[in-house]
Amino acid sequence: MxxxxxxxxxxxxxxxxxxxxxxxxxxxxxxxxxxxxxxxxxxxxxxxxxxxxxxxxxxxxxxxxxxxxxxxxxxxxxxxxxxxxxxxxxxxxxxxxxxxxxxxxxxxxxxxxxxxxxxxxxxxxxxxxxxxxxxxxxxxxxxxxxxxxxxxxxxxxxxxxxxxxxxxxxxxxxxxxxxxxxxxxxxxxxxxxxxxxxxxxxxxxxxxxxxxxxxxxxxxxxxxxxxxxxxxxxxxxxxxxxxxxxxxxxxxxxxxxxxxxxxxITQKAGKRFHIRVKEDMCISCGLCSKYCEMGIDVRAYAQRNESFTRASCVGCGICSEVCPRGVLRLENQSELVQIRSGR
Amino acid sequence: MHLVIVGNGVAGVTAAMAVRAADPRAEITIVSGESEFFFSRTALMYAFMDVMQRRDLEPYERKLFREQRLTLRQDWAVDLDAGARELRLAGGATLRYDKLLLATGSRGRRAPWERPLDGVVRFVSLQDLDACERLTPGTRRAVVAGGGLIGVELVECLVHHRVPVTFLVREPSYWPAALSPEEGELVAAHIRAQGVDLRLNSEIESMQGEGRVTGVTTKAGEQIPCELVGVTIGVEPNVEWLRAVKTPPALNRGIVTDAAFRTSLPGVFAAGDVAEVEGRIEPLWYAAKRQGQAVAQSILGQSMQYAPPAYYNSAKFFHLEWTCAGETQGPGRFRKLPGREASVRVIERDGIAVGFSMLGTRWNHRVLTRWIEERRRVDEVMGRLSEAQYDVEFGRVAL
Incomplete structure (x- = not known):
């Protein structure tokens, strides 16, 4: 075509x-x-x-x-x-x-x-x-x-x-x-x-x-x-x-x-915004890294089950969008605390 | 110690890195004829769809093997002599090992009606991807046989390339191994809405063509002209090569191992899709990764008993995401979510939730498996489902 x-x-x-x-x-x-x-x-x-x-x-x-x-x-x-x-x-x-x-x-x-x-x-x-x-x-x-x-x-x-x-x-x-x-x-x-x-x-x-x-x-x-x-x-x-x-x-x-x-710097220091990685669900396909406009190797974090905050991340949310297994989620800390505490 | 690993898939490479982390002095050799680099097999479809390039499939930077001091032999293992602790390669070389890990993964299952014609493809290896890319431009219609996850991936790729596809599924509803009839209907409708000619209750009887495939005939007697036939009727442990070696390990469906991944041969281990660990085969990416981690302990001489956690999986049928945890079959409560292509199903036994199958929205499987382990009552979890939702911000779906 x-x-x-x-x-x-x-x-x-x-x-x-x-x-x-x-x-x-x-x-x-x-x-x-x-x-x-x-x-x-x-x-x-x-x-x-x-x-x-x-x-x-x-x-x-x-x-x-x-x-x-x-x-x-x-x-x-x-x-x-x-x-x-x-x-x-x-x-x-x-x-x-x-x-x-x-x-x-x-x-x-x-x-x-x-x-x-x-x-x-x-x-x-x-x-x-x-x-x-x-x-x-x-x-x-x-x-x-x-x-x-x-x-x-x-x-x-x-x-x-x-x-x-x-x-x-x-x-x-x-x-x-x-x-x-x-x-x-x-x-x-x-x-x-x-x-x-x-x-x-x-x-x-x-x-x-x-x-x-x-x-x-x-x-x-x-x-x-x-x-x-x-x-x-x-x-x-x-x-x-x-x-x-x-x-x-x-x-x-x-x-x-x-x-x-x-x-x-404030994003890192604030320790609130992060990309949460769902445990043991990543298949290392790499779509997240491929479509990260900031060049963050998101897959490197996802495949080792590591929720993370990178100073460069602009939170566009496309890594989460393209993930075929719904592994990634943009969050602010307060929500993470709620989930961890089991509500 | 010289550790030789056959296969550089996720089980093999994960094991190699775990052994390296514990033993900086071990000599580690990986044998693979398929590819020069570890790549993510699960992403084959994205390369075929051109949303990724080949190199993007590699989960690590290319310096990984150098940094981890892993030696790759790009060759195929052809013979194994466990007495002499030797592995012979197709290129003629012989590798002596102290420990051997067989991690040769799965291969696409062969169908009885298959003939060795050009245009017959599977969708498991890099070589399959090469074939698909080569054949797609000359294909006016493709037939994909087998409605599992690889089948629907291959169909999605072909649709992406605007190739008309007839998708033949043997079962009366879509993927009954995991989906209930209502869910199967939802997925089937979604697949059809993408322009796919999906036919349930339909199987291939024979294949026509000389050199290149020209068509197939279904069991119902219908002839479908096509230039490409995708055979996606499931995968099986890739053990064929071991049947002819000097000292084959005990084989059943896969390589038989105990809970510490030890085969019947001394110093020889098996892990990943190819391993039948105490009668159980787990042909899943996450399981192969987990087994790669675990087998490393066994190779290093630590005592270990592999105990897989509660089952979970996820998939995507075109745009429809799916998450499951625990059991997927049996009586349960099904609810279609209003106004969207989505549903939730909780499988129950004696009032206890034993499984979840969630279609069209995102879920945290960890919360679901925890409820199963805690033997929560189905009435309770139905009321607490929102705690396991994992939708994007602003996108929380009303249950």
Whole structure:
């Protein structure tokens, strides 16, 4: 069947997969580093290339989301989660910023927080905003995000709210299995993601220091520029999304996102969210590992009857969905305690 | 100690790792002609359906054998001389062993009407997978004979590849070995809803073709033209090769062993699907894994008595999941869940729950087997069933 072969090729790093990846990377380069997309945006009556990007992004999340809901319609967790992702994208990441812009207000993206949205914690920017936004940003980034991460796992953000995760779990669905499951990739991940977190914390500290001392060294300005270029444009855009057809959907989230790093720490420290493994029922088929977008070798835990929490796990729940023996279950601690105590 | 293991399935590899964990100095050789790496046989269908690639079937990273210092001989064992403690391989080499573990698993059962034609497949080994993948493109219709779990897996794969399938099941209801007639009806309806021509009470009488199969004739006299015939009438211990060796171990249906997995030959053990442990064969993945763990103790000279826990199993018929615990046959209470393809059945004896068969929703078999062991009354467990539910979050099914 030609259709099956083409789909296989597109989703298994075949020639079409490489072509789509090249087109996506080219798109991101054009978006971030040129004005080539501005006239295209204007053709559609949009004021800037960023509005065009917002429209395309939202359309991708919604169409991909509908496909995902059709595919996993029998699984309530997937239906609820995907609906929330689509809702957040449409309302908080698209409609509200566009309305604010139409009203000549700064376009706030209320579903993005520091350190993912790095500028929001830049004091030069933050403290020039209206006070409700200042309160919202500080409370969300410093209290709500880590607190919910500890209580519900990082999934509340990474696979329920975040736009990057939203795109990965909707439009990116056909490529989720391409993540690297090797232990070498896990080693790299631990170095890379905490390095980016360290760099972003350092930069934020430097910005606060400069703001307090009212003197900004040129090196800090340069640091800021390079961070925006490498982390903001190249890693999260071109690499993170452009390479979906080659490296899977969560390259950015897994290896580079400082917010995912922070949430991963709170997820581990919170000791509540975990994937529970039903005892002695695993048949080592490996579908869980294959379809883990974060490259976690879930089977390694399942086949040795080990319930687990991994810092990188975004709680998308697909391992549990694809398991043919119903071995895996996403849980928060409270439920585990109830079950263990026999109720 | 030189331990030679014939077969790198789950029993053999689990035993090898357990022996290694206890004895860092043992020399361990695994003989297998089937594959260079340990792979998950249970996932064959996912490779056939292209939702996994071959390499994804391997439960461990390839460095495992190196790290665990396990030597793989990719060859077939052909002769056994227990007196000289020697195993001869098809390639001509002879391996001397101190302890020998026979873990050659199961093979697909042969049917009396079978003829050696191209297009006749089983679905147990990697070589079977190769054959299925090679034959599928030239197949306009497939006939799968035998309604067990492997049969329905093969049917699902063929349907996935848009091959029209006629699924012949000998019994009057679907899989009566484990399912009640009502459950069989539910599963049969589900299979038919996938576009499968499922026929109960139907068996193959003969097979037509020269070189490649061209059709089959059923016992009812109907001719079904087809280019592929799946023979999935069950599995049997893979012992055929042992009948011709110099010193065969005692064989019945499988290799006869005592509760410590010792065969009739000195220093020779058997475990997994091939072993008939005190008259009992457990052809299940989890059992083979458990036996692999257990036989390692025996090989290491520790005294042990293998006692299998309460029976449980699970399966998936296309999209319909199934969990069972304890006994599956006998009088019981059946309830179809409202508004969905799902049911619960509790098998009872003298008012005590002795088994569970749950279709269409997820269950924690550990809770179910515990109730059986605790001899709970059926009235009580019917009221407490929700404690054993294992559905996804937000997806708790109303009973």
């Amino acid at each position: 030609i259709r099956d072969r083409l789909y296989h090729d597109l989703t298994n790093r075949g020639i079409t997969g490489w072509i789509v990846a090249a087109l996506l990377v080219w798109f991101y380069i054009a978006l971030y580093f040129t004005e080539n997309l501005t006239p295209v945006a204007q053709t559609f009556g949009l004021s800037s290339k960023w509005d065009l990007y917002g429209v395309l992004y939202t359309v991708a999340v919604v169409t991909g989301g509908i496909a995902v809901i059709r595919k996993y319609g029998h699984n309530r967790y997937q239906v609820v989660r995907t609906s929330v992702v689509m809702f957040v994208q449409i309302v908080f990441a698209f409609s509200i910023p566009m309305m604010l812009k139409a009203l000549h207000q700064p376009e706030y993206y209320l579903s993005y927080f520091w350190p993912l949205k790095f500028d929001y914690m830049n004091p030069e920017y933050l403290f020039n905003q209206p006070w409700p936004f200042v309160v919202y940003t500080l409370a969300a980034s410093l209290v709500i995000v880590p607190l919910l991460g500890a209580l519900l796992g990082k999934r509340w953000y990474c696979s329920w709210v975040c736009g990057c995760g939203g795109l990965a779990n909707t439009m990116g669905e056909p490529w989720r299995h391409l993540s690297d499951k090797s232990s070498a990739a896990w080693k790299f991940e631990k170095v890379s993601i905490y390095s980016v977190l360290g760099v972003s914390l350092l930069l934020t500290s430097l910005l606060f220091y400069s703001w307090f001392t009212k003197s900004k060294a040129p090196e800090v300005v340069q640091f800021q520029t390079w961070y925006g270029l490498i982390v903001g444009s190249i890693l999260s855009g071109a690499v993170g999304t452009g390479l979906y057809p080659l490296g899977g959907t969560r390259v950015w989230c897994r290896f580079f996102c400082p917010m995912a790093a922070l949430l991963g």
